[in-house]
Amino acid sequence: MELRNRVLYCSLYAVAVLLCCSDVFAGDIVHQDDVAPKRPGCDNNFVLVKVPVWVNHEEIAEFVGVGARFGLTLESKEKRANQTRVALADPPDCCSTPKNKLTGEVILVHRGKCSFVTKGNVAEAAGASAMLIINNEKELFKMVCEANETDVHVGIPVVMLPQDAGESLKQNMKNSSVSIQMYSPQRPEVDVAEVFLWLMAVGTILCASYWSAWSAREAAIEQDKLLKDGSDEFLSNDNYGSSGFVDINTTSAILFVVIASCFLIMLYKLMSLLFIEILVVVFCIGGVEGLQTCLVALLSCFRCFERFAESYVKVPFVGAVSYLTLAVSPFCITFAVVWAVRRRDSFAWIGQDILGIALIITVLQIIRVPNLKVGTVLLSCAFLYDIFWVFVSKWWFHKSVMIVVARGDGSGEDGIPMLLKIPRMFDPWGGYSIIGFGDIILPGLLVAFSLRSESLSSSF
Numbered sequence: 001m002e003l004r005n006r007v008l009y010c011s012l013y014a015v016a017v018l019l020c021c022s023d024v025f026a027g028d029i030v031h032q033d034d035v036a037p038k039r040p041g042c043d044n045n046f047v048l049v050k051v052p053v054w055v056n057h058e059e060i061a062e063f064v065g066v067g068a069r070f071g072l073t074l075e076s077k078e079k080r081a082n083q084t085r086v087a088l089a090d091p092p093d094c095c096s097t098p099k100n101k102l103t104g105e106v107i108l109v110h111r112g113k114c115s116f117v118t119k120g121n122v123a124e125a126a127g128a129s130a131m132l133i134i135n136n137e138k139e140l141f142k143m144v145c146e147a148n149e150t151d152v153h154v155g156i157p158v159v160m161l162p163q164d165a166g167e168s169l170k171q172n173m174k175n176s177s178v179s180i181q182m183y184s185p186q187r188p189e190v191d192v193a194e195v196f197l198w199l200m201a202v203g204t205i206l207c208a209s210y211w212s213a214w215s216a217r218e219a220a221i222e223q224d225k226l227l228k229d230g231s232d233e234f235l236s237n238d239n240y241g242s243s244g245f246v247d248i249n250t251t252s253a254i255l256f257v258v259i260a261s262c263f264l265i266m267l268y269k270l271m272s273l274l275f276i277e278i279l280v281v282v283f284c285i286g287g288v289e290g291l292q293t294c295l296v297a298l299l300s301c302f303r304c305f306e307r308f309a310e311s312y313v314k315v316p317f318v319g320a321v322s323y324l325t326l327a328v329s330p331f332c333i334t335f336a337v338v339w340a341v342r343r344r345d346s347f348a349w350i351g352q353d354i355l356g357i358a359l360i361i362t363v364l365q366i367i368r369v370p371n372l373k374v375g376t377v378l379l380s381c382a383f384l385y386d387i388f389w390v391f392v393s394k395w396w397f398h399k400s401v402m403i404v405v406a407r408g409d410g411s412g413e414d415g416i417p418m419l420l421k422i423p424r425m426f427d428p429w430g431g432y433s434i435i436g437f438g439d440i441i442l443p444g445l446l447v448a449f450s451l452r453s454e455s456l457s458s459s460f
Contacts, residue, residue: 041153042070042117042145047184048429049074049159051132054083054179055172063165065132067184068143068158071120074184081183084129088173094119094131102127106180108169110134111160116143120154130157130182134166157182185428193422193433200420201435204357205444208364211297213451215365220456247370248445253378257385260438264389267405267416268397276408276416280343283417284336287355290362291332296324349421349432356420360440369449382442406436 044067051063067074075081087105089098094107095114107128109119116133123131135141143160145152159182161169172178248256267275300309308324315321339351369375389402408415415421421434 038069039145039152044069044071044073046142047074049182049184050078050428051159051161051165052181053169053172055176057177057179060172061168063161063168065159065161065165065182066140066142068116068120068154068160070117070143070145070152071131071154071158072156074157074159074182076184076186078181078183078185081181082129083179083181085177085179086132086169086173087128088170089123094122097122098126104129106130106132106182108132108134108166108173110166111136111141115146115149116158117145117149117152117154120156120158121151124154124156128156130159132166132169132180133158133160134170135160135163138162138164187427187429191424191427191433193424193427197420197422197433197435200353200357200422201440204360204440205364205447208361208444209448209451211361212365212368212448213455216452217455245365246367248367248374248378249370250374250377253374254381256378257381261385261389264401264405268401271405271409279416279418280340283355283359284340286359287339288329288332288336290359291335291355292325292328293362293365294358295328295332296322299324299328343417346423349423352417353420353422356418356437360437360444363441364444364448367445368452369445372449375446375449379442379446382438406434 046069047067049065049067051065052059053061053063084104084106086108087100087102089107089109090100091098092110093113094109095118098107102123105128107123107126107130109123109131111133119133120131133143140160140162143158169178169180296309299305305324308327309322311323312320313323313326315326335351336355339348339355342348343352369378386402390400393399393401406415406419415432415434418437419434420437420440421432424431424433
């Protein structure tokens with residue numbers, strides 16, 4: 001009964017793990033945009049800009065802005081960026097010559113009343129060394145050149161800040177001296193975190209596959225012994241065909257991807273904090289089941305725990321459960337609950353990865369590919385699924401549906417929990433390198449099948 005419950009939980013959950021079949025990293029700092037018009041003098045890439053703030057020579061905050069299509073490009077190294085005093089424009093929109101004298105300060109202006117290029121030209125002519133534009137919304141906006149503008153060669157950097165950051169700067173400038181730096185550090189091509197993430201994914205597949213091969217070999221040896229002995233136990237209907245594993249067929253492989261696509265659209269349309277909370281609960285249930293399965297299997301290898309693993313007690317509504325399972329269950333539940341409560345902490349990724357790896361290993365133990373035909377169909381459908389929802393979906397939804405769901409955009413959370421992730425170690429922008437469960441489970445199913453086949457063929 002215990003094993004059947006695991007099959008039920010993990011089979012249902014395996015449908016959901018396909019939602020994250022793509023690698024999604026911390027986000028680009030350079031945005032190539034073919035929609036916004038380009039021309040000579042107005043052909044910069046949109047880059048994210050770091051803006052550290054000093055008040056009375058003490059650093060108090062760091063904001064993130066976006067560079068304009070026009071103007072000078074920014075330094076990429078912090079040590080090369082000058083610390084410059086900030087002056088508030090008068091008039092605030094900087095659509096006409098400022099009344100205050102500027103001698104190389106960064107001018108802080110409000111958006112509106114004239115074009116961004118006009119503001120840049122006015123600020124440059126007034127003696128500003130750079131211009132910060134406060135957006136009228138909390139989001140950032142891509143600043144481009146108007147089609148009818150002729151003088152687009154602005155000789156100073158132009159950066160937009162979100163509304164809350166701009167208002168904070170203005171508040172600090174009332175009674176204090178405020179200075180800033182502006183620079184756009186480049187993200188490394190490959191971060192060490194991605195190497196560790198790859199090792200984690202490969203290690204998970206290998207552990208699950210070798211465990212699956214060992215289990216299949218032991219089961220085959222046991223069946224062969226029973227068959228040779230002519231045991232009634234082998235011929236009984238209760239044991240024959242009740243192996244506790246779920247074999248995927250061609251139809252279910254196709255339905256697997258179709259159902260995952262429907263669920264992905266639902267997540268995309270209904271993405272909210274409440275929906276993320278529901279996914280967290282589902283993830284914790286699956287994680288507890290996976291962690292419990294892995295711990296019981298691991299501890300059963302030691303003689304001191306062997307008799308507890310083989311002794312059972314009947315639990316209401318559950319059935320026969322081993323004493324060892326009862327012993328590790330409180331720990332697994334506590335671990336998942338603590339992670340759920342503290343999941344916004346900087347170290348919570350460790351707990352998420354432990355629960356995720358345990359769940360993946362358990363799914364790879366229970367769900368099996370019976371032959372290469374089914375494996376080929378499953379991976380081919382998943383490949384098309386991945387390509388469609390990561391790239392092609394942009395044409396219909398104007399965003400990559402897969403990436404939006406994986407990041408949890410609009411939910412106020414740092415992505416959905418069905419991911420393995422590691423903090424980027426040498427990335428000045430921080431963030432995480434992440435990989436979806438589907439990227440591990442799908443190839444893992446085929447690797448596990450290959451190892452099982454090799455193990456069985458070498459045993460008989």
